[in-house]
Amino acid sequence: MILARSGSNSQVLGAIFSAAGIGGVIGAVILSTWGGTKRRVNDMLVGFMGAGIAKIIFGLGQNLTVWIPAQLCSSLNYPLLGSSETALWMEAIPPELQGRVFAAVSLMLKIPGAIATLIAGLLSDRLFEPAMQSSNILNFLFAPIFGTNPGSGMALLYVISALAMFLIGIVGYKLPQLSQIEKSEI
Secondary structure (H helix, E strand, O other): OHHHHOOOOHHHHHHHHHHHHHHHHHHHHHHHHHOOOOOHHHHHHHHHHHHHHHHHHHHHOOOHHHHHHHHHHHHHHHHHHHHHHHHHHHHHOOHHHHHHHHHHHHHHHHHHHHHHHHHHHHHHHHHHHHHHOOOOHHHHHHHHHHOOOOOHHHHHHHHHHHHHHHHHHHHHHHOHHHHHHHHHHO
């Protein structure tokens, strides 16, 4: 998306990767200093929502002045999200089983992640990009927001995915199972 929207400018892509790294490091330093709250489920859901909002803004952007701050803000959330999730697993699983469980969790996340990447590529190349550059309902609805230039279809798919990430955080607050995990820890 970035290369398509920036005219294949690798320096723009590099600047965004740098912002991601800086945001992650700043988030980790803040979390290491602060320690998070005792409500890890809440921290994890806030991390999902914060990253989702920043990614929505990132997908709506069309230049570095939007992409860099949005990427930095998105990456600030991942230490909170990831460490809270890991802490929840560590508290729920007996130490002698943690190695096997973490290996299984890693595998269960990597397989769907690889499949999702494949599907996203197909959706971008075969559905969203052509749809945003031709006369149809997607173009009519979203061209005023994303444009019709190369990368606009990928940006639409990115925002849809980011919106889903945000909604995971919202829905998480409505799941009684998650609140029970939190109550059993406190």
